[in-house]
Amino acid sequence: MSVNVLLVTNNARIVGHVSTSRFIEGTAQDVFVAARDLVHQGWRLLTHPLYGNFRPLQQPFRSVLLQKPSLFPAPVDMDSLKLLEEALAFHALPKKTSVADAGFASNTLEDLAFLDMELMKESLLRDRLWIP
Amino acid sequence: MRLELHKISITGLELGSVTALKGGVLTVDEKAVLEMLRTDSRFAEVAVDVARPGERTRITPVKDVVQPRCKLEGPGEVFPGFIGDVETVGSGKTLVLDGAAVVTCGQIVGFQEGIVDMSGPGAAYTPFSGTFNLVLVFTPVEGLEKHDYESACRTAGFRVAHYLASAVKTARADVVESYELPPFNVAMTAHAGLPKVAYLYMLQSQGLLHDTYVYGVDAKRIIPTLIHPNEVMDGAIVSGNCVSACDKNSTFSHQNNPVIRALYARHGRDINFVGCIITNENVTLADKKRSSSYAVKLASMLGVEGLIISEEGFGNPDTDLIMNCRKAENSGMKTVLITDEYAGRDGASQSLADACKEADAVVTGGNANEMILLPPMEKVIGFPTFVNVIAGGYEGALREDGSLLVELQAITGATSELGFSRISTCTK
Structure with missing residues (x-):
């Protein structure tokens, strides 16, 4: 995987399938905030943060793929920032401290993690970033 | 390109020993449908049921709904890429069993969705409460990979929809509509x-x-x-x-x-x-x-x-x-x-x-967030316990008496973005 690309995720299942990732032990909102911090430093979003037809309470897992700027300091990519702010607004719900607090049965959580991985895999495969 | 839709109005649906059409009532050879679907080794079990408009029946979780059609004349076959070849379609004549539908039901992941109520307050929100539905319920072989399960359910719906129309293709259409653009x-x-x-x-x-x-x-x-x-x-x-x-x-x-x-x-x-x-x-x-x-x-x-x-x-x-x-x-x-x-x-x-x-x-x-209370039904086809974790449902949505308090998101087709709906409003 290119070191210029980073996957920020709270889905442990996907971490082993990409060479450069940052695991966030937290909620979807925590993932978006971590991604937004990078965007403020000049990184750009490669994937839409609201992929999958799930509302916030239906899918606790989120993964965001970002590209590092070629030079620092880099200007803030306003499109990336806007998408993350919209995602945070969409997820502006009573904050839970972890995925485990979301109240899903364990088999449902497994399927949600699997589906999150599958939807992200489509993008990773396309850019030859997926490690089987 | 000109296409004629030869529509037969379906006014009844029964299971029987031969697939035939009489007086608008479609009888489906249950054994033939099951045998056809059981040729797919990805299914451990397949069940066939019927849900008619007005019945106190709930279908869930619905995966897809397909209208029975087949080609009468012209190149190709309906559902190109899945049925027959990949020849270009859209011209000639196509038979439509208007008022009938094939509904596929399966439990691909732990959270599922899609409710069709054939009567009661939920019926108004789904167009498929108004169709005579042949419902296919699929149980996969153990360990079947989820992509394969999804593909098996999807393809099965097309095969049965095509089979039903093909079995009665000599019947005379009630209405013929033509569509042509230069x-x-x-x-x-x-x-x-x-x-x-x-x-x-x-x-x-x-x-x-x-x-x-x-x-x-x-x-x-x-x-x-x-x-x-x-x-x-x-x-x-x-x-x-x-x-x-x-x-x-x-x-x-x-x-x-x-x-x-x-x-x-x-x-x-x-x-x-x-x-x-x-x-x-x-x-x-x-x-x-x-x-x-x-x-x-x-x-x-x-x-x-x-x-x-x-x-x-x-x-x-x-x-x-x-x-x-x-x-x-x-x-x-x-x-x-x-x-x-x-x-x-x-x-x-x-x-x-x-x-x-x-x-x-x-x-x-x-x-889609609007809440609706769906009363208990006499009959449920599919896997009702999964309503608790469908999109639009939530833990506790399925009550002890069988009623459901859910968002409209849970109802198949309730807020169709094609406008394929039974409810609408207009301003003048």
Whole structure:
């Protein structure tokens, strides 16, 4: 995987399938905030943060793929920032401290993690970033 | 390209020992259907049931709904890429069992969705409470990979829908409708004085359980392209999308796309309907930019003044919808968007994840967050316990008496972004 690309995720299942990732032990909102911090430093979003037809309470897992700027300091990519702010607004719900607090049965959580991985895999495969 | 739809009105549905049609009542050879489906080794078990309008029956979790059709004349076969070959469809004659539907039911992942109530307050919200439904319930072999399970369910629906129509293809149609658009060299100069209008048809294409197929090709792999609206009627576009039941476009709603029907109805009268462009709703931002620019470029090449844009799903696709709108408007086209809303249970929240000032003509399919109490039914077909974890349901949604308190999102087709709905309103 290119070191210029980073996957920020709270889905442990996907971490082993990409060479450069940052695991966030937290909620979807925590993932978006971590991604937004990078965007403020000049990184750009490669994937839409609201992929999958799930509302916030239906899918606790989120993964965001970002590209590092070629030079620092880099200007803030306003499109990336806007998408993350919209995602945070969409997820502006009573904050839970972890995925485990979301109240899903364990088999449902497994399927949600699997589906999150599958939807992200489509993008990773396309850019030859997926490690089987 | 000219297509005739030969419609037979179905007024009853029974299981029996031979598939036949008599006086509008379709009898289905249950054994033949089961034998056909059991040839697919991916299923451990298949069950067939019937749900009729007005019955106290609930079907859940619904994966797809398919209208029985088959070709009578002309090239190819319906559902190209899945049934028969991949020959271009959309011309000749097609038989339609109007009023019948094949409903597929399966439990692909732990959270499931899609409720069809045949009576009661929920029935008004789904178009499939008004059809005579042959319901197929699938249990996979142990350990079947989820992509394979989804593919097996999807294909089974097409096979049975095609089988039903083919089995009665000698029956006489009650109604014949014809649909024809001229080639572009004629269309460009026809109907002087009427505005040229095209339809930009957005297809869900994010990945597993969020896919659409065009002639068997995964829509996320395409760049936007032209399709004749008649091809859509012959099943060139099929659904592999079963997350968010209220605004998934079932195969049935693609086959009967009301936007296409409305554009045809007003063609030559109010507008010059010149064609249909399909595009996707991928996850990567590069794909979004590429597809929206390319789709609008195609519309510009057609020289249209108006563009109707329908969305499928919400969240990620809202960005595609707004990109399409903004780029088309900035290219000088007037747009009308068809979407639905996630405006909170009180309707007070922002409806879409994205917006732009150019989106000033928007049609809504309704608020998916609105709550509805569905009373208990005498009969449930499928896997009812999963209602607790469907999209739009929540823990505790299924009550002890069998009633359900859910958001409209849980009901199949409740806020269709094609406008394929039993409920509407209009302003004058």
